[in-house]
Amino acid sequence: MFVTHLKCMYCGQLFEANDNKYLCDLHQPTATLDVIFDYKKIKQSISRDTLEKRPFHQGISRYRELLPIKELSYDCLDQLNACHIGSTPLIKIFNDNKQQHTVFVKDDTVQPSGSLKDRASIIAILKAKEQNKKIVVVASTGNAAASLSCLSARMGMQSVVYIPKNAPKAKIIQNKIFGSKIKLINGSYNDALYQCINDLDHNDWYNRCTGINPYMTEGKKTVAYEIAEQLNWQVPDYVFVSVGDGSIISGVYKGFYDLFQLSWINCMPKIIGIQAKGSSYLYTAFTNKKNIHDKEAINAQTCADSISSNLPLDRHKAYRAVSNSCGQFVQVNDEQILDSIVEISRQTGIFNEPASAASFAGYKKIKFQIKPKSRIVIIATGSGLKDLENANNALNVLESKNTNLIGVM
Numbered sequence: 001m002f003v004t005h006l007k008c009m010y011c012g013q014l015f016e017a018n019d020n021k022y023l024c025d026l027h028q029p030t031a032t033l034d035v036i037f038d039y040k041k042i043k044q045s046i047s048r049d050t051l052e053k054r055p056f057h058q059g060i061s062r063y064r065e066l067l068p069i070k071e072l073s074y075d076c077l078d079q080l081n082a083c084h085i086g087s088t089p090l091i092k093i094f095n096d097n098k099q100q101h102t103v104f105v106k107d108d109t110v111q112p113s114g115s116l117k118d119r120a121s122i123i124a125i126l127k128a129k130e131q132n133k134k135i136v137v138v139a140s141t142g143n144a145a146a147s148l149s150c151l152s153a154r155m156g157m158q159s160v161v162y163i164p165k166n167a168p169k170a171k172i173i174q175n176k177i178f179g180s181k182i183k184l185i186n187g188s189y190n191d192a193l194y195q196c197i198n199d200l201d202h203n204d205w206y207n208r209c210t211g212i213n214p215y216m217t218e219g220k221k222t223v224a225y226e227i228a229e230q231l232n233w234q235v236p237d238y239v240f241v242s243v244g245d246g247s248i249i250s251g252v253y254k255g256f257y258d259l260f261q262l263s264w265i266n267c268m269p270k271i272i273g274i275q276a277k278g279s280s281y282l283y284t285a286f287t288n289k290k291n292i293h294d295k296e297a298i299n300a301q302t303c304a305d306s307i308s309s310n311l312p313l314d315r316h317k318a319y320r321a322v323s324n325s326c327g328q329f330v331q332v333n334d335e336q337i338l339d340s341i342v343e344i345s346r347q348t349g350i351f352n353e354p355a356s357a358a359s360f361a362g363y364k365k366i367k368f369q370i371k372p373k374s375r376i377v378i379i380a381t382g383s384g385l386k387d388l389e390n391a392n393n394a395l396n397v398l399e400s401k402n403t404n405l406i407g408v409m
Ligand SMILES: Cc1ncc(COP(=O)(O)O)c(C=O)c1O
Pocket: 115, 116, 117, 141, 143, 144, 210, 242, 243, 244, 245, 246, 247, 248, 249, 306, 307, 353, 355, 356, 381, 382, 383
């Protein structure tokens, strides 16, 4: 493995990348750790040409030199390939005639558990196996848990998941179906996390919690590798992605950053983070140039449960993703999110849950500020089948407006 160190996102202190290191000694739990790679050594062991010879359908194992996992034994590689994680379609959905934008959707709704989170869960399971841990645990708004449950079933691992009681029904059922041990928490996602961390102290479990485990970003970054490869290494001008805890957007940035360091791409895309108006910690901090190191939580309220976060755990990395890429945060309200669920389904055949639809709503909101002929990628992060209640609410809103919303994006 080509990981050299872990680096505190706040003070920059370097730590040895050992099995038990999750957070900076001085700045836990506020600042997460960044995984630092030796790009020189990576360049000696893989090139774009080598990568292109590996069949695209093999998923994220194709990028093994860039992942934080110890050399994969053939057994493990076969198992990983059998999981079919990654290799998701990049679909050109339309040319927006007025803006002359070319818009692509990276469709991660087709991942095994129906969300992008599978890219991270598999890393957690492989790391748990490296450390001979028998149980992997996560606190989640629902998708990270469903993902861990699904892939644990595939990889012969046990899992324990902490989810708020009021998570969408389908997500809770998904976890039950895959056989995880479920702790339904009477409270928010942040309450679930608190309970999970507490229990982790007393058990020999592997911790998959986003925004604590530094390696989760490193699985999510493979979405950027695929986008770059699918566009023949011509980086898009903008990538739109929804933001809750900030781990997915951090992964998107890290993926493009890795490729840039390896000289496989010649520039970075502008990364646009979309937050729900009722859960806009990062949007507000970025707009008001507020110190994100403070621990002042908000009271998040939005129909998009997956991006509802009182205090985004990966806020340092998310902030870096947007500021270093010259991007921006955008906020959209629940009505815009619900409208987007229907519009995008009817224009593209991709059914998104609210958090995923938020990124489309974000593009729609700022598309007039984006220069003509830009190439845009919108990441669809989670399937609409996970939250039929809000899909139905979206239809009710549509009916109340008495419009068919076709072709209005
Ligand atoms: C479907 C979906 N979209 C977006 C997000 C936001 O990701 P993050 O919390 O890493 O910002 C999540 C997180 O749960 C999700 O499940």
